[in-house]
Amino acid sequence: xxQGLVQGYVAIxxxxxxxxxxxxxxxxxxxxxVYPISASLVLVSSYFWVIIGGLSSLPYxxxxxxxxxxxxxxxxRTHSSSADDFxxxxxxxxxxxxxxxxxxxRGADFFAWDEYSHWGAQVEYLKSFQSLHMDGKYLxxxxxxxxxSIWRMLPATLxxxxxxxxxxxxxxxxxxxxxxxxxxxxxxxxxxxxxxxxFIWIFFFQSLVLTLYVDHLQALLIYVAMLLCVQRxxxxxxxxxGIGLVLGAIVALKHVGAIFxxxxxxxxxxxxxxxxxxxxxxxxxxxxxxxxxxxVFSTWKLxxxxxxxxxxxxxxxxxxxxxxxxxxxxxxxxxxxxFPHANFFQPEPIIDMAMTGFNLLFLICLSVPLLLAFFLKxxxxxxxxxxxxxxxxxxLVFLAYIRARTPWGGDPYSFTRxxxxxxxxxxxxxxSRLLDRKAVRLQILAVGxxxxxxxxxxxxxxxxxxxxxxxxxxxxxEMVGVVNKLKMAAGTRLTSAWYITTQEDSLRYFVFRMxxxxxxxxxxxxxxxxxxxxxxxxxxxxxxxxxxxRMCLVDYIVIGKAPxxxxxxxxxxxxxxxxxxxxxxxxxxxxxxxKLKEVIN
Numbered sequence: 330x331x332q333g334l335v336q337g338y339v340a341i342x343x344x345x346x347x348x349x350x351x352x353x354x355x356x357x358x359x360x361x362x363v364y365p366i367s368a369s370l371v372l373v374s375s376y377f378w379v380i381i382g383g384l385s386s387l388p389y390x391x392x393x394x395x396x397x398x399x400x401x402x403x404x405x406r407t408h409s410s411s412a413d414d415f416x417x418x419x420x421x422x423x424x425x426x427x428x429x430x431x432x433x434x435r436g437a438d439f440f441a442w443d444e445y446s447h448w449g450a451q452v453e454y455l456k457s458f459q460s461l462h463m464d465g466k467y468l469x470x471x472x473x474x475x476x477x478s479i480w481r482m483l484p485a486t487l488x489x490x491x492x493x494x495x496x497x498x499x500x501x502x503x504x505x506x507x508x509x510x511x512x513x514x515x516x517x518x519x520x521x522x523x524x525x526x527x528f529i530w531i532f533f534f535q536s537l538v539l540t541l542y543v544d545h546l547q548a549l550l551i552y553v554a555m556l557l558c559v560q561r562x563x564x565x566x567x568x569x570x571g572i573g574l575v576l577g578a579i580v581a582l583k584h585v586g587a588i589f590x591x592x593x594x595x596x597x598x599x600x601x602x603x604x605x606x607x608x609x610x611x612x613x614x615x616x617x618x619x620x621x622x623x624x625v626f627s628t629w630k631l632x633x634x635x636x637x638x639x640x641x642x643x644x645x646x647x648x649x650x651x652x653x654x655x656x657x658x659x660x661x662x663x664x665x666x667x668f669p670h671a672n673f674f675q676p677e678p679i680i681d682m683a684m685t686g687f688n689l690l691f692l693i694c695l696s697v698p699l700l701l702a703f704f705l706k707x708x709x710x711x712x713x714x715x716x717x718x719x720x721x722x723x724x725l726v727f728l729a730y731i732r733a734r735t736p737w738g739g740d741p742y743s744f745t746r747x748x749x750x751x752x753x754x755x756x757x758x759x760x761s762r763l764l765d766r767k768a769v770r771l772q773i774l775a776v777g778x779x780x781x782x783x784x785x786x787x788x789x790x791x792x793x794x795x796x797x798x799x800x801x802x803x804x805x806x807e808m809v810g811v812v813n814k815l816k817m818a819a820g821t822r823l824t825s826a827w828y829i830t831t832q833e834d835s836l837r838y839f840v841f842r843m844x845x846x847x848x849x850x851x852x853x854x855x856x857x858x859x860x861x862x863x864x865x866x867x868x869x870x871x872x873x874x875x876x877x878x879r880m881c882l883v884d885y886i887v888i889g890k891a892p893x894x895x896x897x898x899x900x901x902x903x904x905x906x907x908x909x910x911x912x913x914x915x916x917x918x919x920x921x922x923x924k925l926k927e928v929i930n
Contacts, residue, residue: 337489347395369578430500476581506549552754577621659729830889
């Protein structure tokens with residue numbers, strides 16, 4: 330097992346190192362910005378390969394990509410004596426990034442709701458089926474672009490079976506992005522700058538960085554893309570491919586990345602126009618940059634339509650007469666939502682300082698574009714500031730629309746997280762440009778300030794780099810036991826199941842569904858709805874005859890927590906009245922009966 334683990338991490342190193350050499354050659358740069366670009370190259374390439382059905386052969390495809398990078402490096406050695414220096418230095422940098430990622434991911438396991446319902450469950454699905462979801466009848470996940478899950482699946486394809494490797498992949502992307510702030514000509518100042526950006530990033534996303542969510546990763550890639558846009562090399566035809574790859578990765582992580590990509594392309598256009606002074610050339614380059622993110626987004630849209638995986642999230646009408654009133658009301662609610670917003674682990678503040686309002690944070694960050702403008706060319710100061718402020722306002726209106734039209738409008742936490750995806754990279758960009766010009770003393774002060782600020786709302790550092798492996802959640806062990814009893818009863822045949830429990834206990838449904846793969850499990854609302862008489866369900870849905878017919882749709886029924894009222898209504902349909910795994914007897918067509926096979930303690 331240890332040998333396979335070592336071989337897997339060596340394979341990841343070779344893939345990343347080969348990709349880095351390839352990007353360095355294509356970009357004609359050896360700056361630290363190559364590391365997030367090369368990670369984006371691997372992510373986007375993996376996405377395109379899997380979307381055409383090549384998940385099982387992904388290691389060979391990425392190995393070929395790496396081989397191209399090494400081949401170009403060998404060729405370049407005959408023209409430049411510094412090629413070996415870069416290969417050596419980049420190898421040690423990647424080893425350092427991988428070591429940090431391993432320490433941060435060590436012992437990690439699923440514990441947050443969305444890890445069980447989507448982000449973690451989709452990786453487990455890919456691992457189990459070796460393909461993307463293709464059955465529209467069973468919509469297991471939201472139709473998010475699966476780039477994040479494919480990226481996290483990479484270690485598993487290389488023989489690393491431990492679940493913490495999913496988290497390792499996320500940290501790998503994060504640290505690659507943060508390393509881009511390091512100036513290779515002054516490593517001390519670069520390390521201090523990267524540390525400051527790390528703590529500010531922690532301040533914005535708090536415990537989310539310990540999960541399989543993607544918001545914090547998108548924010549870092551947005552920062553990298555915006556940093557590329559203000560570098561002069563990007564406007565000499567050398568950096569366009571890098572921007573396109575990073576934008577492709579942003580879109581591949583989650584479909585809302587298409588909006589961020591559009592913002593960044595506009596940001597590129599403004600910078601390219603004022604730096605180069607040629608609008609037509611800047612427009613042409615911006616169109617080239619948009620090709621990769623457009624391909625990522627359009628291929629997934631075609632895939633979703635082909636397999637009918639689309640689901641309608643807009644369940645609330647937005648009347649024409651009250652559009653602006655609703656939007657303004659939702660903007661107000663978003664700006665007054667909870668901050669901190671992701672305290673899965675409690676912070677250990679150095680100073681007892683309460684922070685309860687998101688609106689103050691928004692107002693502070695709104696001034697960042699004005700600060701950022703001072704680091705642009707003279708003619709672009711005001712245009713850049715106005716454009717970035719406009720992006721912030723437009724995205725806020727977009728989120729207000731989503732809040733008004735979807736069932737999650739009452740969530741006081743998620744919309745803060747969504748908005749931080751755009752606020753955070755603006756702050757990071759301004760700080761990185763500012764710190765790049767300051768003395769070491771001021772950088773040390775900035776690191777101390779950012780650490781103190783992060784400690785007020787975020788997890789302690791020893792939770793990010795734990796001194797001992799984290800133990801699995803008790804819920805994981807419990808639900809593995811339940812699923813094992815289902816598998817004992819069902820055997821090897823493909824089975825459909827219905828998990829029934831109360832709504833307040835519905836997290837167990839998602840944990841159960843994840844571990845039950847490849848069995849099909851009915852939608853979770855079908856479970857708690859029958860217990861709690863969901864008023865949105867049609868009349869007659871709860872009577873005994875209707876229940877007997879619905880039972881015929883599945884092979885097994887798993888009952889967790891069920892009140893006495895449930896057993897009182899359906900006592901005649903079960904041979905026992907206890908939590909357990911029941912096999913459905915379909916002998917009488919149209920009216921089924923359930924027999925207890927395994928008791929759940």
